[in-house]
Amino acid sequence: MGGYTGKVLRVNLTEGKTSTEPLNMELARKYLSGRGLAGKMFADEVAADVDALSPENKLFIATGALTGTNAPTSGRYVVVTKSPLNGVIASSNSGGQWGAHLKFAGYDMVILEGKADRPVYISIQDDVVEIKDAAHVWGKDVYATTETLKQEFGDDKAKVLSIGPAGENLSLISAVMNDLYRAAGRSGVGAVMGSKNVKAILVRGTGKVENANADVMKNVLSSALGKLRENGVTGQGLPTYGTAVLVNIINETGIYPVNNFQESYDSQADLISGETMTANHLIKKDPCYRCPIACGRYSKWEGGEGAGPEYETVWVFGSNSGIHDFDAIHKANDWCNRLGLDTISVGATIAAGMELVQRGYIKPEELDGTPLEFGNAAGMVEWVRKIGYAEGLGAKMALGSYRLAESYGAPELSMTVKKLEIPAYDPRGVQGQGLQFATSNRGGCHVRGYMISPEVLGLPEKLDRTSLEGKATWVKIFQDLTAVIDSLGLCLFSSFALGLSDYAALVNAVTGENYSDEELLACGERIWNNERLHNLRVGYSAAEDTLPKRLLNDPIVDGPSKGQTLKLAELLPQYYAERGWDGAGVPKPELLTKLGM
Amino acid sequence: MRVTVKLFATFRDGRFKVEERELPEGSKVMSVLEPLNIKPEEVAICLVNGQNVDEQHVLNDGDTIALFPPVGGG
Structure with missing residues (x-):
């Protein structure tokens, strides 16, 4: 099978031991890889009531099914863990080069378990995995850490993922960084790595990720690249500005x-x-x-x-x-x-x-x-x-x-x-995005279903941002599709130009699977519900599917959207119904049966 | 009537950022685009006072027209 390496690296920090195990392909078919599969394994392996900064929490650093292939934008990996900021499932993804190079070293995923008794870093050179002393870089910033570890390794082709002093200090808004500037930023994932006394993971991979259907991939790739080139946003707006x-x-x-x-x-x-x-x-x-x-x-x-x-x-x-x-x-x-x-x-x-x-x-x-x-x-x-x-x-x-x-x-x-913290869009003037903020599985987040795309940018079609009509359906589809894109290890920005059928063609050509569009989107729905179920187990409920009072009760005070308010009380029941959840926001048994969960 | 025209991204190249224009009553967005040599199909987003409209939208005195080519991000 292409795309996947089929191998998981598990690092037991408490015992100072590393081991490998086969990727569970049965689960991968249902949850893809990256955010989906790591999220499923996290939910299965980590009890809901563990303290996020205790050794019992685990840190999953996972590539997507297409990461490291020649699919466009396939450089992403994800960090999945219990968030120390809010206790819900954290899944922060990042671009750059590191994720692809983990695949080149032969691993779909690294799982950090337990806690080291002193600062360490993990060195991965294909099959050679070592837990090394990191006393000399503990306290150093990301740039200095990256430079020091690469110099010591002696090969500039090595890629470094690390935390900075903020993660060491257990800041609940700290990030996991890679390739100097790229961040798995949200949900305080850096603090979880810091709590385990892990400063960095250096990777040097010399392998290659194969495509199952290389001939088919040529055409699929050509089509996808053409669409990305021709699209005004991905071909001109984003590259220029x-x-x-x-x-x-x-x-x-x-x-x-x-x-x-x-x-x-x-x-x-x-x-x-x-x-x-x-x-x-x-x-x-x-x-x-x-x-x-x-x-x-x-x-x-x-x-x-x-x-x-x-x-x-x-x-x-x-x-x-x-x-x-x-x-x-x-x-x-x-x-x-x-x-x-x-x-x-x-x-x-x-x-x-x-x-x-x-x-x-x-x-x-x-x-x-x-x-x-x-x-x-x-x-x-x-x-x-x-x-x-x-x-x-x-x-x-x-x-x-x-x-x-x-x-x-x-x-x-x-x-x-x-x-x-909510990102840069006032939800009172964008009804769908407001609903998305309220229901995102990791909290105030715009990249779990970027409704700004249809409601403001007019992609893939223009929606009236002030209207409630159809918004619950759009939010559900965008959330599920985004879960697919994240789990493939592709960049969300590709979706300005590519649609579900393009992603299905890519994943089928790379992995040799034969997903229909509907089956692939069902993977996204499964991923979303897995995350929701975890959050419910942690103790969250419909009461937390809300926004700060200012954004819920007060109208916008100035500018072109003056006077607008978010109508969340009307949207939320529509969304729960659309999702097949009960009035309390809990997935109904028949939905879980349908999704094979 | 007087309207304010704001241009963004590549529409600024060789043109301007913001200018006021005097137009006959009943003018449409199209009457703003034509002298600027911007074709309607090049406009991804046209906002009049923050509301999404097309080139046939009829303008009023004091309107602000913001014109964007395809842009996106996140």
Whole structure:
């Protein structure tokens, strides 16, 4: 069979032993690989009540079924674990090169179990797997760690995944980083790796991932590449401007959150748009493995250069913090990369902190002289550093905006769903995206069903963003399709140009399976329900399928979407019915039977 | 009547970012596109005061028209 290597690497850190086992192909047919299969194995192997930062939690680092093949955008891997931020299933994926190289070394997945008695890193050179001492890189940032481990290994072709000081400090908004700048950012997965005393995983693979039907793949690949080239978004918009091209369109639609979602339109947004970044900061494109889109940026700023920033990062350290200083945004982004932090959650936590100061909850004497106010760029950059190193109030902010705001008796100022910070779209002006935020299995997240695509960007067709009609159906299909794309190890951006049939053709050509479109989408539905069942076991219920009071009760106060509200109470029952769940949001037995779960 | 025209991404090349235009009453979006030499099929998103419309939409005094080629991200 092509695509899969058929081999899982298990690392028992407590005993200091490594072992391999065959990939469970029966499960892989039903859950694909990556997010799907790792999520299923996680749910089967890790009890719902374990402490996320205890040795009993496990960290699954999994490639998708197509990762490392010649399928376009096939460089992605996923980190699945119990989130220390909110207890639900975390599945953060990342691009770059590392995931493909894990496949080249011969593994579909690495599972970290237990806890090492001292800082270690894992070295994987094809069949040679070693647990090595990491005392000399513990405390070092991601760039220094990557450089040191590659130098010691002596082969520049090695790829490094690591945590930064934030993960070591068990920050609940810390990331797992790879290839210097790429982040499995969300849900605090870096802290789980840190809790196990694992600093890094270096991989050097010399193998190749085969396609089962190489002849068929030629045509399938040619068709997919053609569509990606011809599509205006993947062929022109993203390659030219990067993801920050969204700043202006989201702002002009009036759903661009400003100052911790207190406003929804920024008259100065163009100062930090993708157009401005391209004109003044772009050095070159920085594509992931096998990606013809190449939305990744490599930029310069006053006193430095490096990767990014992405749209979400620009927004969160920019308009959502009242800041229009591109150099400051670059610096904040660079600190996040170095320290191993999730830019969205860090920026949103700083913005929540700014509002806590604005409303008098946080007192000036708590700030140790570092300004925490909307519009103060230098202060914002310094707070990013303080969060990473857990200094002063930064230690409390490192636990995310929900715990920060709650500690001052004002949890409503945390713009989160299930304690995870909401990304750069005001849900009150986009009904489907609002429903998606409320129901995403990992909390406030836009990439579990990107309804902005049809509701704002007009892809694959234009929907009225203010209408409720059909939105529950669209959200379900988008969530299920995204679960498929994630589990194949492909980039979600490919779906601006490719559809379900294209993905079915790719997976069939690579693996030799014969999925129909419906069967493949059913894999996505199975993956979604597996995640939902886990979250219910952890203790979440329909009560948590909601949004912060501000976004639920108050209309938008300014801009083109002024007066709009999210009608979640109407949408949620429609969504549960569409999913085959009961009124309490629990999957019905007949649905699970139908899905073979 | 006076309207504000905002251009984004590649539409800015050789044109402008934002300008005000004087148009006859009853003008449509099409009347904005023609002098700019932008074909309707090149426009992926046309917002008038933040609402998605097509080139036949009739404009009013004080409207803001935002024109985008295909853009996306996340």
